[in-house]
Structure formats: structure tokens, C-alpha cells
Amino acid sequence: MAMLDSSIVIISLPAIFRGIHLNPLLPSNIGYLLWMLMGYLVVTAVLVVTFGRIGDIFGRVRMYNLGFAIFTGASIALSLTPFSGPSGAMWLIIWRIVQGIGGALLMANSMAILTDSFPVNERGLAMGISMIAATAGSFIGLVVGGLLADTNWRLVFWVNVPFGLFGTVWAYLKLRETGQRLAAKIDWWGNVTFGVGLVMVLIGITYGIQPYGGHTMGWTSPLVLFTIIGGVALLCLFVWIEHRVADPMFDLALFRIRAFAAGNLAGLLAAIGRGGLQFMLIIWLQGIWLPLHGYSFERTPLWAGIYMLPITGGFLIAGPVCGWLSDRYGARPFATGGMLLSALTFFLLMWLPANFSFQVFGLLIFLNGVGSGMFAAPNTTAVMNSVPAN
Structure with a gap:
């Protein structure tokens, strides 16, 4: 659900901004567009x-239910947005940030709950099914978002509600704590420095890739610097x-474990590639290929x-099969x-012309999905298995 929401909003943004009567491409409104895209992702990260x-x-389990x-x-x-114009955009941004808090609680604890619940020899399959749900949700969200945005932009947010209500009740009734709780204090200084520092870096990168003054990029902007x-x-x-507090927020010694460090680095690189590919394919299809083949701009999201x-x-x-294997x-x-x-498919996609043959394009992105499925569950399982139970 959390992954579906991140992609469903991306493809529905034109309809959402039309619904609140705001042109996001005007220079004065670019900030609203950026934070509609980034607010959820920044808070989650x-x-x-x-x-x-x-x-x-x-x-x-308690945090997962919350x-x-x-x-x-x-x-x-979000679905009941009462305002339009800049006020409507601010309402959406604020509640997207709140939604990101819920998404972070779900993402942070779901894998740990699976690790607690399954023995080592079954975790690969469990992780495979979980990764399928997450990644499939992010791509299914593109179709659902295009379909719902065509009907009514508010449905883009309403679609989460029945699943969320069911998940809340089901998790409260069925999930039980099986892991060990730590008798530790919250590292407030670590949380604050990590959170504020990461937000500042992400904001700097976001505005750094935007035009500034007479430059095509904003890396010389005082705000970005x-x-x-x-x-x-x-x-x-x-x-x-973190090296000096008794109960650190994050035990940096975990990075001395080779499987943990390498697995997380590989996961970061894979996520960068997957996210960039998804974003570029949306632009490529909606802005170039579909209009060239006679699709109206209103139909391109779907x-x-x-x-x-x-x-x-x-x-x-590939996901469940490779998780099981x-x-x-x-x-x-x-x-x-x-x-x-996945790297091979990225290389081959670089050589496709703007007006490509869909048969070749479809084969390449199918193989990219196979590569992502082969990687995701085994890598996540290796990372989780490398961490001590406590």
C-alpha cells in the first residue's frame, strides 16, 4: 500500500493540480510541485x-499497527481536500507528509516482523512475497493512478482507504509480538541530527537540479550550498x-558485517536505478511516445x-522463485x-530511438523486471540474516 501510493500520485499529478485549479509549471508554483513529489519520499527516507x-x-507490531x-x-x-489554489496545494503537501509518517512506520517494521516470524530456511520465500507486493504495488499504482485520475482525482487517495481500514483491523487482531524488545532509551540527539541532516541534503539536491538565475542547474545557489x-x-x-551514546539510534558497528554493508549498498544502487528508470519511462511514454502514436494527452497517464x-x-x-531458490x-x-x-537492460534501453518498437521496448523492460525480481528478495534476505537477533 505504501509503495502503491508513491507511484499512483506521480502519474496522477496533472489531474490533481487541475482539480485544485493550480498550474504547477508557473515559476511561482514549482515549489508546490516539488513538495507534492518529494514530501512523502523525504519523510519516509x-x-x-x-x-x-x-x-x-x-x-x-505496535508501530506497524500505528x-x-x-x-x-x-x-x-487528502481525498477530502476542501481548498483550491495555493491553499489546496499546501493542504495536500501537509497531509502527504503525514501519510509519509505512516508509510515509514509500515516500511520500517514489516521486514523485521517477517524476520521474527519465519525461520532462516524460509525467509527467502517470505521476503520474496513481500518484495513482490511492494514492487508490484509501485507499478500497479501507475495503471490504477491513470485510470482513477481519468475519472476523479480524489479517487487517487480514496483507493487507499478500504485497504488501510482492513489492514488496521487485521493487524490489530492477528499480529502478535514475537521478537525481542530492547531495554534501551531513545537516542534523541542522534535522531535529530540524522533527520535534519538528511532532509537538508535532500532539499539541496532537489533544488540543485533546478534552474537558478541564468544557469541550467542550481548548484551555485546559496540555498543549495x-x-x-x-x-x-x-x-x-x-x-x-552514535559512537559515543550508550543506546545509539543506529548501531554503526553493523557496517563491519560484510554482508550487511554490501547488501545495503547494493540495495541503494538498485533503488536509484529502479526509481530513475520508472521516472524516465513515465516521461518518455507520456511526453513523447504515446503522443507520437495518436494518444491524446488526457489518455496518456492510463x-x-x-x-x-x-x-x-x-x-x-522472478521474485518468489528466486526468493525460494x-x-x-x-x-x-x-x-x-x-x-x-538489470544493468544490461539499462544499457540497451539507452540505444532505443525516441519512436521505438514496443515489442523491443516491452522485452527489455520485462527483462529488467526479471533482474529486479532476481535481486530483491535474495539481497534483502541476506541483509536480514546477517544481523544479530538483538
């Missing part, structure tokens, strides 16, 4: 580590704090989602093979 630690202390409730409440508030330098300084302070279904199909096929043969061959296959 910043808080996921913090909420994982809080889950270790107060109970992962995430469902917050996410659902924010979805209702201040946020990036200040953010990096706070993150360095965070590392210093058809862009449909034409990207092969990547979802490849992931759905990794329980028997180890994670390395599948994670490595998946990354290499």
Missing part, C-alpha cells in the same frame, strides 16, 4: 531508520554521536501505466545475476 529503532524498543492507522487517516484527509554543506556537517555529527506492465510481470515471475542455494548468485541483467 528520514524516518524509516528512526521508526525501526523505536519498533525495537516499543514493539514492531502506521496503518496514520496512513489511512491521512488518505481520508547551505543545505548540502550544513546537511553533510550534521550527518558527520550524527556519526560522532496508457503509460499499461505499457509499463511488462516490468511488473517480470518481477512477479535463495533459501537453498544462497543469495549471492541470484542477487549478482539480477543486478547484471
